[in-house]
Amino acid sequence: MTYGVETKGGFARSDTRESNRGASIALNASLMKQETIRDRRGYKTGAAIPFNGLLTNNLLTALPGEDFISLLPHLEPIFLACGEDINELSDSPRFVLFPETVVISHINVLENGSTSEAAVIGREGMIGLSAILSSHQTSYWTQVTIAGSALRVRTEAVKREFARGGALQRLLLGYAGASMAQLSQKAVCNNYHAVKERLCTWLLMIQDRATDGHLLLTHEQIARHLGVRRAGVTRAANVLRDAGAISYSRARISILDRQLLESSACECYQILRDEFNRLHRTRNGCGVF
Ligand SMILES: [Zn+2]
Numbered sequence: 404m405t406y407g408v409e410t411k412g413g414f415a416r417s418d419t420r421e422s423n424r425g426a427s428i429a430l431n432a433s434l435m436k437q438e439t440i441r442d443r444r445g446y447k448t449g450a451a452i453p454f455n456g457l458l459t460n461n462l463l464t465a466l467p468g469e470d471f472i473s474l475l476p477h478l479e480p481i482f483l484a485c486g487e488d489i490n491e492l493s494d495s496p497r498f499v500l501f502p503e504t505v506v507i508s509h510i511n512v513l514e515n516g517s518t519s520e521a522a523v524i525g526r527e528g529m530i531g532l533s534a535i536l537s538s539h540q541t542s543y544w545t546q547v548t549i550a551g552s553a554l555r556v557r558t559e560a561v562k563r564e565f566a567r568g569g570a571l572q573r574l575l576l577g578y579a580g581a582s583m584a585q586l587s588q589k590a591v592c593n594n595y596h597a598v599k600e601r602l603c604t605w606l607l608m609i610q611d612r613a614t615d616g617h618l619l620l621t622h623e624q625i626a627r628h629l630g631v632r633r634a635g636v637t638r639a640a641n642v643l644r645d646a647g648a649i650s651y652s653r654a655r656i657s658i659l660d661r662q663l664l665e666s667s668a669c670e671c672y673q674i675l676r677d678e679f680n681r682l683h684r685t686r687n688g689c690g691v692f
Contacts, residue, residue: 460501460554461527461683461691462574470570477560482552483507485619489530489545499531499561504551506612508628509543519593519630522585523548523605525612527679527691532579534558535565548620548628549613577682584678588671596669598631599639603668605629606649606658608675611692616658643667 458464463471463478483489483505500507502525509522521543524530533541535558564571592601605628609618622640626633640656643649648663649656658664665672680690 458554459503459526460529462529462578463501463554465574465683467570470564474556474560474564474571477556478554479556480552481555483547483550485547485550487547489547496531496534496558498555499529499534499558501529501554501556502526502551502612503553504549504613505547505553506549506551506609507545508548509541509545510628511543517630518627520605520628521589522582523608523612526614527612527683528578528582529575531558531561532575532582535561535575536579548624549609549618551613581678581682585675588675588678592669592671593630596671598629598635599642600667600669601629601671602636602639603643603648603664604672604675606656607661607664607668607672610658610661611676616661618656618658619654620656621654 463474466474478501480503481500483500489500489507504526506523506525507530508520508524510518511521512518530545530553561571565575566572592604596604602625605625606618609620610616622633622636626636629636640649640651643664644651646660646663646667648660648667649658651657676690676692680692683691
């Protein structure tokens with residue numbers, strides 16, 4: 404049976420599980436009161452959420468119907484602005500985030516101020532895994548790289564579902580494995596691969612998650628993520644622009660030839676894409692990226 408929950412608020416989920424009209428109505432009510440809730444809690448967000456009407460977070464869409472329905476009343480759409488800090492440097496973050504169109508990065512910051520990205524997370528993943536698996540404080544900053552929407556859930560609600568030992572637990576443990584693979588691969592990449600190759604890999608990973616070929620990014624921002632000087636990013640971007648792979652103007656990079664970008668990327672892109680495609684293999688055998 405096709406499962407498609409259509410509500411007045413425009414929230415939909417399509418897979419082969421049973422529908423639950425009551426749960427969709429509960430979320431619809433949540434959508435209507437989100438503005439009030441956000442103001443009362445003082446949660447820092449950008450404008451009102453431009454929700455795209457279709458659930459696209461791959462962890463949530465992979466949940467069997469009954470597991471998803473138990474989380475459904477707790478899901479709250481939010482909009483996150485570029486550069487926004489998400490406070491994961493806390494022993495007990497209040498919310499777990501499931502990105503939809505937003506792209507978020509874990510960034511390591513050293514005492515001398517230099518930075519390097521440890522992970523990039525979009526609709527294939529979640530923010531707050533460490534809070535679910537343990538209570539230890541994380542050592543990295545979590546910041547929005549590409550503005551967009553996400554669904555947030557109170558950490559305690561996810562912990563309760565995780566403790567039941569069902570599909571959510573299996574899914575999040577699988578995601579934890581893929582996340583560790585990303586940490587390990589990016590550590591190697593940061594040390595051994597050239598800036599131009601790394602820039603290609605990074606732009607491809609961002610585009611996979613942002614699902615837009617036009618990325619609002621400055622060279623300064625990219626340099627902070629790659630842990631290199633801005634001049635190095637500009638040199639690499641010039642080579643890619645001259646080859647016709649990208650174009651850029653102030654604070655905006657457009658991917659013109661994705662195939663060329665893939666052939667210019669380091670091996671890390673394919674390795675990481677395969678890792679998350681294995682986790683999220685769809686019913687017709689295709690991956691998510
Ligand atoms: Zn690499």
